[in-house]
Amino acid sequence: MGIAARYAEGARVSADGVGQDGHGLATRLSHAGRAGSKAHGFVNLPLHRGSTVLYENMAQRRDFMRRRFEQALTYGLNGSATHHALEDVVAEVEGGTRCQIVGTGLAACTTPLLAYLGAGDHCLVPDSVYGPVRSFCDTMLRRLGVATTYYAPEATQDEVAGLIRAETKVLYLESPGSHSFEVQDVPALSRVAHARGVAVLMDNTWGIAAFQPFAHGVDVSIQALTKYAVGHSDVLLGSITTREDAHWKLVRDAALVLGQYASPDDCWLTLRGMRTMAVRLERQMASGLEVARWFAGRPEVARVLHPALPGAPGHELWKRDFSGAASLFGVVFRPEVSVAGTHRLVDALQLFGIGASWGGYESLALPTNGIITRTAGGGEAGAMVRFHIGLEDPADLIADLEAGFGVLNEAQ
Ligand SMILES: Cc1ncc(COP(=O)(O)O)c(C=O)c1O
Numbered sequence: 001m002g003i004a005a006r007y008a009e010g011a012r013v014s015a016d017g018v019g020q021d022g023h024g025l026a027t028r029l030s031h032a033g034r035a036g037s038k039a040h041g042f043v044n045l046p047l048h049r050g051s052t053v054l055y056e057n058m059a060q061r062r063d064f065m066r067r068r069f070e071q072a073l074t075y076g077l078n079g080s081a082t083h084h085a086l087e088d089v090v091a092e093v094e095g096g097t098r099c100q101i102v103g104t105g106l107a108a109c110t111t112p113l114l115a116y117l118g119a120g121d122h123c124l125v126p127d128s129v130y131g132p133v134r135s136f137c138d139t140m141l142r143r144l145g146v147a148t149t150y151y152a153p154e155a156t157q158d159e160v161a162g163l164i165r166a167e168t169k170v171l172y173l174e175s176p177g178s179h180s181f182e183v184q185d186v187p188a189l190s191r192v193a194h195a196r197g198v199a200v201l202m203d204n205t206w207g208i209a210a211f212q213p214f215a216h217g218v219d220v221s222i223q224a225l226t227k228y229a230v231g232h233s234d235v236l237l238g239s240i241t242t243r244e245d246a247h248w249k250l251v252r253d254a255a256l257v258l259g260q261y262a263s264p265d266d267c268w269l270t271l272r273g274m275r276t277m278a279v280r281l282e283r284q285m286a287s288g289l290e291v292a293r294w295f296a297g298r299p300e301v302a303r304v305l306h307p308a309l310p311g312a313p314g315h316e317l318w319k320r321d322f323s324g325a326a327s328l329f330g331v332v333f334r335p336e337v338s339v340a341g342t343h344r345l346v347d348a349l350q351l352f353g354i355g356a357s358w359g360g361y362e363s364l365a366l367p368t369n370g371i372i373t374r375t376a377g378g379g380e381a382g383a384m385v386r387f388h389i390g391l392e393d394p395a396d397l398i399a400d401l402e403a404g405f406g407v408l409n410e411a412q
Helices: 025-031 058-066 081-094 105-116 131-143 157-163 186-195 245-258 264-275 277-296 315-321 339-348 394-411
Strands: 098-102 122-126 147-151 168-174 199-203 220-224 238-242 301-305 328-333 364-367 384-388
Touching: 025 081, 025 264, 025 277, 081 098, 081 220, 081 238, 081 264, 098 105, 098 245, 105 131, 105 168, 105 199, 105 220, 105 238, 105 245, 122 131, 131 147, 147 157, 157 186, 168 186, 186 199, 238 245, 264 277, 277 301, 277 328, 277 394, 339 364, 339 384, 339 394
Parallel strands: 122 147, 122 168, 168 199, 199 220
Antiparallel strands: 098 238, 220 238, 301 328, 328 384, 364 384
C-alpha cells in the first residue's frame, strides 16, 4: 500500500505508526521540535522562561497578536518556544495537527471536557475511567449542569448508540482502562459518535506511540505526559492533541480562558525525556510482557490483565489496533488469596515501589481493590495488584516477585 493511502482523514501518522515522511517513531522523536536557528547551533533548544514578551514596535505587536493562535509569542501564558517545541513533538507522535500543553495529565482530561460541554449537555464516560476524571464529572460538571452516563467500557457500538441523546456532546474513551485494562473498540465507537455529531475524546496515555488515535477516528487525544513521555517520575505534565483545527480552536480557547499553563522547565525536561522514549518503550514493553507471562504461570494467579497477552481480555482488539504495549498491567489473584495476603506480598518486594503513577524507569506495585471505579456489575472478584515494569533487569524483578510469593504463601 502507498504511504498516502494508509492515512485516515486528518491523521498524520498511519495506524501502524509511520509518519507521512515514511519515518518510524524513533526517527521522528529524534528530529521533531528541534527548532533550527532558534537553538543557535546547539542540538537542543534553549530553555525559554518568561512572562513579558517585548515587541520591536507596534506593527510587530499587531502582527503577533493576530497570530497568537499560531504559536506567535505574545505573552508567557500563550507559550514559549520551549512549549511549542514540545507541542510539535507530541503532535508528531500522536499524528495530530496541533497540541496544547497543560500542567498535569488530569488537566489534559478536564480541559477538553470543559471545552466541549455546557449547561444542559450530556457526556458518555467509561465506567472504568481514571478515578479523578469521574470525580470531576460527578462534582464540577454536575454543578455546571452537565449530566454524565457511565457506560461499560466493553459496550458495543449499538449499546453506545442507544445511550446517545440529543444533548450528548462528548463520547469519552480510555483504552485500555488504566486499572482494569478493558480495550475499547475505538473505530466502531467513534463512527457511532460521529454519525450523531458527538465529539470523541480519548485518554491515550497507555497507548502513547502504540495506538494512533486519529487513524482510529478520535477527535481529541489526551496524554498524561507524566508517564512514559517524562519517563523519570520527576515531572507532571499533560497534552491535548487534536485531529483538525476546528477541534484545536475549541481546546486552545478553553485552555487560555482557564489560564492553563505549564512550567517551561517541565516542558524542557519532558522534551528531553521524549528523545529516548522509543527505546524505553520497547524495552519496557518486552520486560512487561516477560513478567506478565511469568505471573500467568503462577498457581496463585487467576488472570493477568495485559491486553498484549494472548487470551487476556481485549487481546483481539489490541492485536487489531495497537502496534505495541505499555508496561502497566493488572494481576487478579485466585479467590483463596486474600487482599491482606497481596498486601504482604507487596510489602515483601525489594525492587518495586508502592505507589501511584507509572511510565517511569522504576517498577511499581499497587494493590487496586477499592481504587477501581467500576459500578455497573463489572470488575474482578479476587484481590488485584497493578504492576508497572520499569527498566530493571526482568530476571531480577522475577526473582524479587518469587521471594514475595514465598512470603504470601508462608502466611496464607
Ligand atoms: C490514565 C491516566 N490519565 C490521566 C492521569 C493523570 O495524570 P497526572 O498524574 O499527570 O495528573 C493518570 C495518572 O495516573 C492516568 O493514569
